[in-house]
Amino acid sequence: MPRQYSKGARTAAAFLEAARKEFATRGYLSTKVEDIARTAGRSPASFYNYFTDKADVLAALAQAFHEDTRAQIAAPYQKGRPPEEAIRTAITIFWETYRDRLGALSGVFQASMADPTFLASWREIRQSAIDFIAQGVERAQKDGYCPGIDVRMTSSALSSMLELSCYVWLVQGGDNGDSHVDEHAAIDSLASIWYHAIYWRPQEHD
Known part of the structure; x- marks a missing residue:
């Protein structure tokens, strides 16, 4: 049976995957929170609900x-x-x-x-x-x-x-x-x- 994730867990996972992609493309130092949020399809404000x-x-x-x-x-x-x-x-x-x-x-x-x-x-x-x-x-x-x-x-x-x-x-x-x-x-x-x-x-x- 497929594992079920809560909406919050799915959102956090989306930010992690987006960050992985952005770090690979831009490099860590050049990546901004706004870049991660945009790639994740979420708002920057939502990002701060999961990460500092x-x-x-x-x-x-x-x-x-x-x-x-x-x-x-x-x-x-x-x-x-x-x-x-x-x-x-x-x-x-x-x-x-x-x-x-x-x-x-x-x-x-x-x-x-x-x-x-x-x-x-x-x-x-x-x-x-x-x-x-x-x-x-x-x-x-x-x-x-x-x-x-x-x-x-x-x-x-x-x-x-x-x-x-x-x-x-x-x-x-x-x-x-x-x-x-x-x-x-x-x-x-x-x-x-x-x-x-x-x-x-x-x-x-x-």
Whole structure:
């Protein structure tokens, strides 16, 4: 049976979808609330019944991205796949979802540098992702891998690597600005770095 939404929920969803489209077309910094409302077919006054400002709607889009990817990324680990395989599958899911929501997610970096209110919201969202990564690092340590590393710092560094790499390669077109990024090579590189950052043991001494 199809899910039923209230009128209020449908209106909020319309604003979110409109914001996603406007951020993709205009860029976050150039988009105005009036643009979002017009694309949603609603009034600007109605927008403020659901969101405080465009940073608030961007935070909602970013939150939805992290909730969706976290649910999907957990699957290969829950199925007990070998760590190297699970990591590559998880990074592939993140990459493809980021690519499919590029308009909104490209605005995250712009907004975090220009809007202190959004930055605070973004830090809260990131904490959930870092917590999830930290659980994986802790599991690896229990199995004898990466002894002594700082779990939180390592998790933050890996999260930052993945997010910024997606931004540089997918939004900015790579380091040359006009290059085509080989997605398979990019995912392979990220997965290799991630795996080797965690799944190592101290060398045994003779």
